[in-house]
Amino acid sequence: MFYRENEEYVSPQYRRYAHKECAKNFNNIHNLAKRVLKEYYIEQRVNKNIKDFVTNGMTLKEIYDVAYYWYCVQTLEPVFPEKSQGGFGIVPYVLPKYQKYKAAEEMKKKINKGKHIKDYVNKESKKIIFEVPPIKKPRGLNFFILK
Numbered sequence: 699m700f701y702r703e704n705e706e707y708v709s710p711q712y713r714r715y716a717h718k719e720c721a722k723n724f725n726n727i728h729n730l731a732k733r734v735l736k737e738y739y740i741e742q743r744v745n746k747n748i749k750d751f752v753t754n755g756m757t758l759k760e761i762y763d764v765a766y767y768w769y770c771v772q773t774l775e776p777v778f779p780e781k782s783q784g785g786f787g788i789v790p791y792v793l794p795k796y797q798k799y800k801a802a803e804e805m806k807k808k809i810n811k812g813k814h815i816k817d818y819v820n821k822e823s824k825k826i827i828f829e830v831p832p833i834k835k836p837r838g839l840n841f842f843i844l845k
Contacts (some may be wrong), residue, residue: 723758734769740784747785764796
């Protein structure tokens with residue numbers, strides 16, 4: 699339940715109210731769709747996708763993260779925005795891949811927590827500067843010597 703008196707809110711439309719964070723995530727999804735789908739972007743299709751995903755238990759942040767992963771992070775598989783039919787219908791199918799990716803990233807963060815690159819760099823390393831010898835221009839060929 700949403701109470702305007704108790705929580706921060708924004709008014710995206712007349713007589714409509716939303717949590718501040720939800721409105722931000724909703725706008726982020728649409729901005730991402732505009733950026734990656736370009737001329738294939740259909741606002742009503744993206745709104746329908748968002749509504750379907752939310753009713754199936756996904757959060758707006760999760761929808762944005764999965765779409766961002768599919769269109770911006772992963773580069774192994776080609777992405778064709780013209781096949782998207784103007785929306786983000788691919789999100790439920792990419793969700794398992796995104797969850798594996800997210801778990802791997804969290805594991806990396808956990809392993810590297812408290813470590814800094816400065817600990818691994820030798821502070822007393824000497825800089826080696828190579829002097830480049832001057833380059834002489836080759837002399838031109840003289841076939842005929844005229845005096």
